[in-house]
Amino acid sequence: MDMEKKAIKDLLNKYAEGKCSEAEKALLESWYLGYNEDPVNISPRQLQEAGEKIFRKLPGGSNNKINRGTLLAAAAVVMLVISLIVQLIFHKNEPTAALKPQDIPPGGNKAILTLAGGKKIDLADAATGGLAVQPGIRILKNGSGQVVYQPVDDRKGGDQAGYNTISTPAGGIWNICLEDGTKVWLNNSSSLTYPASFRNKRERNVTLEGEAYFEVAKDKKHPFTVKSGGQEIKVLGTHFNVRAYKDEQVIRTTLLEGQVKISTADHSSSNILIPGEQALFTGHTFRLADASMEQVMAWKNGYFRFDNTPVEQVMRELARWYDIEVRYEGPVSAEKLNGRISRSKNISKVLTALEATKIVRFKVEGRRVTVMR
Structure with a gap:
């Protein structure tokens, strides 16, 4: 059964990457479209019908008789897909559905830019164009919403501009x-300061939380x-991800390209x-440790x-x-x-x-989500 589960997972990943054959795509989509409304509670009759549909869609399936063993195998595949697809098929970037009572929409582009003098700019509300001018620097919001620092000709130089902070x-x-193109x-x-x-x-120093x-x-x-939570990451030019939340016990630094030197703040320990x-x-x-790049970069993607x-x-x-309060009822x-x-x-x-995994249940009250066994 474990090998069958792996095969289904591989099939779902192929679907997500657009690499499925027409037969494989038809297999998954026929299930998804047919049982998306209530994927868990399927009757024996529906299961039999689903097994027949899957068998017919496989190469050569329409020309062969369906014996009981083959039908049961196809039905087993349906059940495996049911248990796995509810966890994995939601990767599709469908438009956000109309809100239901007690529903909470996803996050989006929101941030506050705090200038060296203390002025705060709500970036979501700010119009495209110039945001502020500091010694040697012009700050813009471009058409894509990105905040861009542009150097300007200023005899004073940018060293008097001070430190800014962007926080989400x-x-x-x-x-x-x-300003350097990073x-x-x-x-x-x-937040990034x-x-x-x-x-x-002499150095380009930033601080991350x-x-x-x-x-x-x-x-x-x-x-x-990059300084974050008692560690320092020093690079000359590279791509990497840092996860340093205060409510997590481990800071994770993952390198995607190039090379970085990571050390403790007192430089008593370091690694390349x-x-x-x-x-x-x-x-x-x-x-x-070896890193799963797909998992590390999931949030950005x-x-x-x-x-x-x-x-x-x-x-x-x-x-x-989702900006929610999480509570737990009973042991986790x-x-x-x-x-x-x-x-x-x-x-x-x-x-x-998540509930379809049978591992957890939830109760939603406003912006409070209670986790139950």
């Missing part, structure tokens, strides 16, 4: 291009350093990461990805994205959750998919 609330994300994608409940200009600075993905502009003469590696920092020591993820961690991610299940779900869906769709 629960349910907010934003993208920024710093691009940063900020996840929800996060940085010099408005790197001019006349929460999670962000960096594409650092190459500059061998001016290393780029290569692409595909992840450094796990517990506040005192580092542990290196618009979905949740759970790979043997504890229930509490799943709920922390939902709380940050020790079973782990797996699946891929679009972040563009209302919370009711996500909770329904």
Whole structure:
């Protein structure tokens, strides 16, 4: 059975990547369209009909007789798809459905830019164009919503511009291009503090709380350093993701491209990461591990990805994205959750998919979600 489950998972992944054959695509879509309204409660008669439909759609199936053994095998496939598809098929980027009572919409582009002088700018409400001018720097919001820092000819230089902070609330994300060309994608409940200009600075130092993905502009003469939760990451130009939420015990730094040096704040311990590696920092020591790039980059690509993820961690991610309060009623299940779900869906769709695993149940009251066994 484990091999059958793996085969179905592989088939679902192929569907997500657009690599399914016509027969495989028809198999999955016929089930999805036929049972999307109530995928769990299927009668024996419906199961038999579903098995016949699947058998007919397989290559050569329409020319063969359906014996009982073949039909039962097809029905078994249906049940496996039912148990797995509710966890994985929600990757499709469908438009957000009309809100139901007690439903909560997903997060979106929301952030506050705080300038060195204390002025705050709501980036979601700000119009496209100029946002502010600082010594040697002009700050713009372009047509894509990205905040861009542009150097201007100023004899004073950018060293007097001071430090700015961009912060996202629960349910907010934003993208920024710093003065040196470095691009940063900020996840929800996060903040990045940085010099408005790197001019006349030996190093490009920024501070992160929460999670962000960096594409650092190459500059061998001016290393780029990210400080977060007791660790420092030093690079010359590379792509990496840092997850440093205060409510999580481990800071995860994952390298996608290039090379980074990661060390404790006092430089008593350090490691060099290569692409595909992840450094796990517990506040005192580092542990290196292979990383699942799909899981690490899921938030930036618009979905949740759970790979043997504890229930509490799943709920922390939902709380940050949907801006909800999470409570627990009774002991939390020790079973782990797996699946891929679009972040563009209302919370009711996500909770329904998680409940279909039979590991958890939920009660929603306003913006409070109670987790039950």
